[in-house]
Amino acid sequence: MKDENNMQKVALVTGAASGIGYEFTKLLVEDSYNIILIDKESDKLIEIKQSFENEYDSEIKIIAKDLSNPSSAKEIYDELTQQQIRIDILINNAGFGIFGKFTDTNWEEEYEMIQLHVVTSTLLVKLFLKGMVERKAGKILFVTSVAAFYPGPFMSIYNATKAYLQSFAEAIANELKGTGVTVTVLSPGLTKTGFQKTIGGKEPKINQSWASAVKVAQYGYKAMHSGRVIAIPGFLNYILANAGRFLTRNAATNIVGKLQKKNKG
Ligand SMILES: NC(=O)c1ccc[n+]([C@@H]2O[C@H](COP(=O)([O-])OP(=O)(O)OC[C@H]3O[C@@H](n4cnc5c(N)ncnc54)[C@H](OP(=O)(O)O)[C@@H]3O)[C@@H](O)[C@H]2O)c1
Numbered sequence: 001m002k003d004e005n006n007m008q009k010v011a012l013v014t015g016a017a018s019g020i021g022y023e024f025t026k027l028l029v030e031d032s033y034n035i036i037l038i039d040k041e042s043d044k045l046i047e048i049k050q051s052f053e054n055e056y057d058s059e060i061k062i063i064a065k066d067l068s069n070p071s072s073a074k075e076i077y078d079e080l081t082q083q084q085i086r087i088d089i090l091i092n093n094a095g096f097g098i099f100g101k102f103t104d105t106n107w108e109e110e111y112e113m114i115q116l117h118v119v120t121s122t123l124l125v126k127l128f129l130k131g132m133v134e135r136k137a138g139k140i141l142f143v144t145s146v147a148a149f150y151p152g153p154f155m156s157i158y159n160a161t162k163a164y165l166q167s168f169a170e171a172i173a174n175e176l177k178g179t180g181v182t183v184t185v186l187s188p189g190l191t192k193t194g195f196q197k198t199i200g201g202k203e204p205k206i207n208q209s210w211a212s213a214v215k216v217a218q219y220g221y222k223a224m225h226s227g228r229v230i231a232i233p234g235f236l237n238y239i240l241a242n243a244g245r246f247l248t249r250n251a252a253t254n255i256v257g258k259l260q261k262k263n264k265g
Pocket of ligand 1 (some may be wrong): 013015016017018019020021038039040041065066067068069093094095096097143144146187188189190191192193194195196206209214256
């Protein structure tokens with residue numbers, strides 16, 4: 001994909017080695033973007049780079065980094081700036097879950113989650129957005145969750161960090177109107193990926209239909225390209241995300257808590 005100056009466009013994807021993030025990278029190489037793949041494990045990234053480079057013309061750069069490290073966003077920005085790589089699309093996707101009562105859960109993991117979901121995601125936008133606004137072009141996509149719409153007993157930090165991202169993304173989408181830069185928030189429901197292993201490895205007991213990572217990524221990718229702000233894939237998820245408007249906050253939190261306990265407890 002080339003810009004008006006015939007330069008190849010570049011997309012940066014976090015959590016690119018599996019699940020929804022991997023499916024985004026496939027869509028991007030199919031559309032001839034050059035890509036910066038970021039994830040924790042270098043082995044998986046090397047494998048993906050090799051397989052994409054065998055099949056597509058895109059240039060693939062990999063950065064293996066733990067994004068829960070407070071210095072990670074700045075290190076990525078500095079590395080890319082030094083190499084004069086500018087980012088046209090930023091996909092803030094990396095994330096994981098933690099299940100359990102707040103009295104029982106592990107603070108180190110929760111701290112990592114807050115760093116990853118909140119701090120690194122926000123700082124990446126802070127660092128790359130200026131250039132996008134100067135060029136009057138750019139796209140930012142956040143992957144939140146239907147969990148972003150409710151307080152989540154037994155997943156309290158997860159829901160709270162996703163709620164932060166949802167609110168932050170919608171706010172800057174509004175600020176950026178007319179600048180040429182768009183912000184999209186993709187809020188999936190249950191999706192078949194490696195995510196469930198991060199919340200105790202148990203499959204949810206409630207037999208809500210799973211979405212495929214391919215379908216969720218395709219939905220978000222399309223919404224991002226059309227500049228849509230809120231993107232909730234699937235009718236049931238749309239209803240779930242909006243049902244809270246018809247309940248008191250207390251009632252909604254109670255229902256979410258009961259469902260979580262039944263699902264994973
Ligand atoms: N799957 C669902 O049901 C669901 C529903 C709603 C929202 N989401 C959201 O969708 C996004 C993508 O998740 P997914 O479902 O595709 O799960 P996934 O298959 O586990 O993919 C997440 C990727 O992010 C990486 N990652 C996690 N922590 C990281 C860190 N500190 N630094 C760098 N990379 C890190 C993971 O690496 P490792 O595997 O090495 O840890 C993994 O490759 C997440 O933000 C998640 O909250 C998922």
